[in-house]
Amino acid sequence: MPKSKRAQVVSLTKVTKKTREQKGALIQEIQQNAEKWEYCWLFEVGNMRNAHLKTVRKLWKDSARMFFGRGAVMAKALGTTPDEECRTGVHKLAKQIKGQVGIFFTNSEPEEVTAWFDDFHPDDFARAGNRATRTIVLPEGPVLQYHSVPPEPFPHNEEPQLRKLGLRTVMKKGVPTLEAPHQLCEEGKTLTPEQAQLLKLIGEKMVEFRVRLRARWDASSGEVVQVDSSEISPDERAGDVVDEAAADDAMFLS
Structure with missing residues (x-):
């Protein structure tokens, strides 16, 4: 055939x-x-x-x-x-x-x-393979986007993506929230694809x-x-x- x-x-x-x-x-x-x-x-x-x-x-x-x-x-x-x-x-x-x-x-x-x-x-966002220029720790509480001034919490529909990228979030009053601090990256360490994507989502630029x-x-x-x-x-x-x-x-x- x-x-x-x-x-x-x-x-x-x-x-x-x-x-x-x-x-x-x-x-x-x-x-x-x-x-x-x-x-x-x-x-x-x-x-x-x-x-x-x-x-x-x-x-x-x-x-x-x-x-x-x-x-x-x-x-x-x-x-x-x-x-x-x-x-x-x-x-x-x-x-x-x-x-x-x-x-x-x-x-x-x-x-x-x-x-x-x-x-x-x-300045621009780092990509996987770049080294972190500073240590970033996300504090306990709502996960914030620093693109806006003042920073705003992520909308509820992005919570699945945040969890997929490694954040242990829970929903509180419709807002993705961390119940404990989360170290996103460590200064001098090579960034993974997930870390690079998270840095971009929260608005942290690490390269020039x-x-x-x-x-x-x-x-x-x-x-x-x-x-x-x-x-x-x-x-x-x-x-x-x-x-x-x-x-x-x-x-x-x-």
Whole structure:
């Protein structure tokens, strides 16, 4: 009997691969920007969050262009050898493109760029694999959400989720309540998925999104200056996920 076409498993996470034409267009786009701007920075992101990367795009849209993701394509566009490079000396920067890094074109002076990114480090929620930066103990009584000011108790319909995540709650007057203090996490310990979700639910932020500038290419001299030789720590990479759609959007930050 022929197999029913209706009995097929369809992956909702499947992503269409980029065509040769699309990669070629991206290479051309990067090379055009290399000709246009005075500086090209290599950067790495700690505690990656797509929303914060889009904020960077918005704030720099009039004075910079950013490409993030697809490192092999970015390196090929700049050229990794003196014979292949699109601008004098830029191959020294291209050879450093490894892992989850991006390039940032601008005419802004280096002091302005470094000062801006040093100051831009918004707080965000930790993910599983991050280390707790402080010990959090939930007190006896109603479980509170600290998103709101003043904090408010969780609604009754969220009590099953709180119990599923490890809280021993009971219902008192329709409010999820702890009958004894509960240590949610301990400083320095790696967070579990359940702990990370609870921290997000109660509104406790434990990580900082950071863009770390690694090196800078200067069009006028053709030289590459190392800015920060240290790499993003494994803890800052924990839980980092850049979905394909977001990566595509981040590739053309104008």
